[in-house]
Amino acid sequence: MALPRSWNGRLRLPIVAAPMFLISGPDLIVEACGAGVVGTFPALNQRSSEGYAGWLDEIMGRIRPGDAPFGVNLVVHRSNPRLDADLAITIDRKVPLVITSLGLNRDLISAVHAYGGLVFHDVTNLRFAIKAADAGVDGIIAVSWGAGGHAGAISPFAALDEIRRIFDGTLLLGGALSTGRQVAAARLMGADLAYMGTRFMATAESMAVERQRAMILEARAADIVYTPAVSGVPGNFLRASLSAAGRDPDDLTPPDTLDFGTTDAKAWRDLWAAGQGVGAIEDMPPVAELVARLEEEYRASTRRLAAEFA
Numbered sequence: 001m002a003l004p005r006s007w008n009g010r011l012r013l014p015i016v017a018a019p020m021f022l023i024s025g026p027d028l029i030v031e032a033c034g035a036g037v038v039g040t041f042p043a044l045n046q047r048s049s050e051g052y053a054g055w056l057d058e059i060m061g062r063i064r065p066g067d068a069p070f071g072v073n074l075v076v077h078r079s080n081p082r083l084d085a086d087l088a089i090t091i092d093r094k095v096p097l098v099i100t101s102l103g104l105n106r107d108l109i110s111a112v113h114a115y116g117g118l119v120f121h122d123v124t125n126l127r128f129a130i131k132a133a134d135a136g137v138d139g140i141i142a143v144s145w146g147a148g149g150h151a152g153a154i155s156p157f158a159a160l161d162e163i164r165r166i167f168d169g170t171l172l173l174g175g176a177l178s179t180g181r182q183v184a185a186a187r188l189m190g191a192d193l194a195y196m197g198t199r200f201m202a203t204a205e206s207m208a209v210e211r212q213r214a215m216i217l218e219a220r221a222a223d224i225v226y227t228p229a230v231s232g233v234p235g236n237f238l239r240a241s242l243s244a245a246g247r248d249p250d251d252l253t254p255p256d257t258l259d260f261g262t263t264d265a266k267a268w269r270d271l272w273a274a275g276q277g278v279g280a281i282e283d284m285p286p287v288a289e290l291v292a293r294l295e296e297e298y299r300a301s302t303r304r305l306a307a308e309f310a
């Protein structure tokens with residue numbers, strides 16, 4: 001298992017609660033880390049760099065020694081006017097983990113390494129994984145078919161195997177992982193960590209609004225639409241949220257320019273990202289309760305497999 005050395009003994013389960021735009025905030029992060037899984041949030045969830053710094057200070061004040069590490073997601077794309085300012089704050093606060101998406105930046109990686117931080121980068125195919133490995137990231141996140149938000153169109157089996165052949169660092173798998181049994185399956189497939197978004201959106205501490213929660217509880221995998229219509233990059237969204245916003249889920253035109261919510265969250269406020277793992281979600285427990293359940297399921301399935309194959 002290729003976990004970062006500094007994380008040894010700090011995780012109760014091999015899980016990262018993935019960053020989610022407009023969904024993850026301090027309560028979710030603090031509870032995730034306290035429960036023993038990595039908590040993360042996008043810097044853009046605060047409307048300004050000052051707000052982002054405020055959240056970091058709050059989170060760092062609330063997490064306890066011995067809790068799991070936390071991380072932030074920085075959108076490394078030219079449409080993000082805050083990247084330099086947010087990176088400076090990230091460096092100043094020595095955030096333990098930086099997750100980069102939508103672009104790779106070698107200077108950023110060096111700057112985070114210089115203070116002892118780790119950089120994970122999310123990818124949707126092998127070509128981007130090779131670039132990330134060459135740039136020296138510590139972890140690669142394979143965001144595979146069925147993942148909530150921007151997602152790849154490659155089977156998790158194929159994605160993990162291809163990436164493992166070229167990368168011996170920490171390998172994460174994202175995409176429709178909602179139960180402890182699926183986390184165990186991800187480990188068996190060669191992932192070091194499961195990268196779970198949608199399941200953590202369905203918790204008491206997430207910032208999801210009531211209607212969004214109801215839609216998640218109602219939805220099954222077939223109710224998720226893979227479309228570039230929201231941001232210009234293909235991703236998975238709740239079909240019902242597209243209909244409710246007056247869009248025809250079967251006839252969607254992408255926006256004229258890429259929209260990653262870097263300057264305006266308008267599209268993302270009504271068109272709700274979610275992964276195919278919604279079908280396994282039947283409640284909105286507090287994070288601590290969810291992690292305890294995931295641990296029970298994870299341990300039971302690994303025990304069962306070990307006994308079967310002994």
Ligand SMILES: Cc1cc2nc3c(=O)[nH]c(=O)nc-3n(C[C@H](O)[C@H](O)[C@H](O)COP(=O)(O)O)c2cc1C
Nearest residue numbers: 018020021101147148149174175176197198273275
């Ligand atoms: C509502 C929502 C918002 C998301 N926002 C972001 C984001 O701001 N940055 C990012 O890197 N990934 C984002 N993602 C993707 C997640 O980090 C992760 O890749 C994905 O949730 C994993 O798949 P799963 O949802 O099937 O568990 C988002 C996902 C969801 C469901």
